Amino acid sequence: MLIKADPTACVGAGQCVLTEPTVFDQDEDGIVTLTTTHPEGPAAAAARTAVTLCPSGALSLVEHDT
Amino acid sequence: MGLVVAMAEAMTEFPVERRCPFAAPPEYDRLREQAPVSRVRLGGGTEAWFVSGHREGRAVLADPRFSSDRRHVNFPLVNADEVTRERFRSQPPSMIGMDGAEHTAARRALIGEFTVKRLAALRPRIQEIVDGFVDDMLAAEEHPVDLVRALSLPVPSLVICELLGVPYTDHDFFQRRTSALVRRSEDPQVRQRSFDELRDYLGELIDRKAAEPGNDLFSRQVTRALADGTFDRDATVSMAFLLLVAGHETTANMISLGVVGLLDHPDQLAAVRADPAKTPLAVEELLRYFTIVETATSRVATEDVTIGDVTIHAGEGVVVSGLAADWDPAVFDHPDRLDIDRGARHHIAFGFGPHQCLGQNLARVELQVVFDTLFRRIPTLRLATPVDDVPFKTDSGVYGAWRLPVTW
Numbered sequence: 425m426l427i428k429a430d431p432t433a434c435v436g437a438g439q440c441v442l443t444e445p446t447v448f449d450q451d452e453d454g455i456v457t458l459t460t461t462h463p464e465g466p467a468a469a470a471a472r473t474a475v476t477l478c479p480s481g482a483l484s485l486v487e488h489d490t
Numbered sequence: 491m492g493l494v495v496a497m498a499e500a501m502t503e504f505p506v507e508r509r510c511p512f513a514a515p516p517e518y519d520r521l522r523e524q525a526p527v528s529r530v531r532l533g534g535g536t537e538a539w540f541v542s543g544h545r546e547g548r549a550v551l552a553d554p555r556f557s558s559d560r561r562h563v564n565f566p567l568v569n570a571d572e573v574t575r576e577r578f579r580s581q582p583p584s585m586i587g588m589d590g591a592e593h594t595a596a597r598r599a600l601i602g603e604f605t606v607k608r609l610a611a612l613r614p615r616i617q618e619i620v621d622g623f624v625d626d627m628l629a630a631e632e633h634p635v636d637l638v639r640a641l642s643l644p645v646p647s648l649v650i651c652e653l654l655g656v657p658y659t660d661h662d663f664f665q666r667r668t669s670a671l672v673r674r675s676e677d678p679q680v681r682q683r684s685f686d687e688l689r690d691y692l693g694e695l696i697d698r699k700a701a702e703p704g705n706d707l708f709s710r711q712v713t714r715a716l717a718d719g720t721f722d723r724d725a726t727v728s729m730a731f732l733l734l735v736a737g738h739e740t741t742a743n744m745i746s747l748g749v750v751g752l753l754d755h756p757d758q759l760a761a762v763r764a765d766p767a768k769t770p771l772a773v774e775e776l777l778r779y780f781t782i783v784e785t786a787t788s789r790v791a792t793e794d795v796t797i798g799d800v801t802i803h804a805g806e807g808v809v810v811s812g813l814a815a816d817w818d819p820a821v822f823d824h825p826d827r828l829d830i831d832r833g834a835r836h837h838i839a840f841g842f843g844p845h846q847c848l849g850q851n852l853a854r855v856e857l858q859v860v861f862d863t864l865f866r867r868i869p870t871l872r873l874a875t876p877v878d879d880v881p882f883k884t885d886s887g888v889y890g891a892w893r894l895p896v897t898w
Binding site for chain 1: 552594598601602603604835836840841842843844847850851854
């Protein structure tokens with residue numbers, strides 16, 4: 425599973441950081457950054473939740489990246 | 491023709507008064523069962539689309555073809571009197587009334603102040619503030635104590651004052667005006683005067699920040715805008731106005747209602763007290779259950795947009811009821827049950843889309859600290875009046891309680 429973050433769409437709501445701080449972070453300006461693009465185990469499940477919670481559609485999932 | 495008249499007469503008027511704090515209005519269930527996108531009448535005789543489904547509500551709020559411009563003639567204002575409409579036309583909008591690139595720029599100037607990490611760093615100070623007000627409560631010689639004045643209002647007021655750089659000594663001034671502003675039944679002229687006085691006050695405050703910047707959000711905003719040549723006093727006052735009003739009235743009401751909700755559900759309260767790690771879950775569920783702001787998630791379509799089975803035409807107004815959405819049984823099983831373990835994070839009490847509440851993570855920290863501290867330090871806390879006698883804010887744009895007598 426690959427997580428993608430689009431910083432141009434991010435509105436800094438912080439929902440992702442709140443959900444899975446081991447995968448998502450915010451830079452000084454509040455914009456999303458990724459600590460890892462390939463979360464595993466429980467972090468993967470939480471990252472999936474974060475994608476559904478993101479209010480601005482800045483996060484997306486690629487299930488089978490090669 | 492006769493049928494049309496009969497339908498018009500039967501049309502629900504928004505907002506529907508909340509007759510019980512522990513239930514969304516049954517009209518919302520009826521409307522949602524008929525269609526998750528339906529029609530309602532607004533004050534002043536206008537009509538708008540009404541979105542009562544959770545999926546449909548998120549779809550509207552995330553779609554850039556819906557505008558937040560409150561100056562649009564068809565924007566579904568609840569207080570649609572001419573005084574209010576003129577106010578929106580005559581002042582530069584704050585970011586909640588902006589769209590697209592303009593909104594992005596205004597919001598991006600602020601979001602660095604509200605990151606999850608920065609707010610987590612405020613937690614010790616918020617704890618200190620809450621402890622201070624609980625100390626005062628415990629020292630009170632007279633009972634019952636009004637929780638609204640003792641805790642619900644002063645905690646978020648002091649927190650937001652320190653963050654923004656507003657003198658807390660002025661809290662009585664801005665709390666009274668904020669309260670009048672969100673009260674629907676308030677005379678439009680009184681609301682207008684409250685609005686003008688608050689703007690004047692913030693204008694003078696912004697001037698002081700420009701002359702003598704301090705270590706606070708308003709100073710940082712003014713200093714940065716002056717440095718890069720983008721300072722606009724009126725627009726800065728609009729921003730300051732939004733942050734001050736949104737920063738304490740909302741959290742204050744959630745504190746009061748959260749206490750009522752937990753006291754009314756002793757099993758849920760016991761679960762939180764047994765395991766404070768559950769407090770964040772409880773906060774999310776309380777946010778869902780009460781969804782106190784229903785009027786900030788209205789929009790007007792700029793193009794024809796199909797939501798569910800309905801085509802909303804360009805220029806038509808849309809009201810998304812967060813309360814109706816957060817009580818959508820397709821998404822929240824038995825929504826009438828306060829169930830902290832359900833996992834309610836996908837509620838839209840903070841809205842959805844690019845306008846989702848900027849201060850939501852500040853509110854979360856405040857609510858978590860308040861509920862943990864209050865029930866730990868005053869374990870026998872109870873209402874001093876039957877819940878039916880609590881004066882709930884049935885006529886306010888922000889639902890809550892005017893007073894909440896408690897004892898222990």
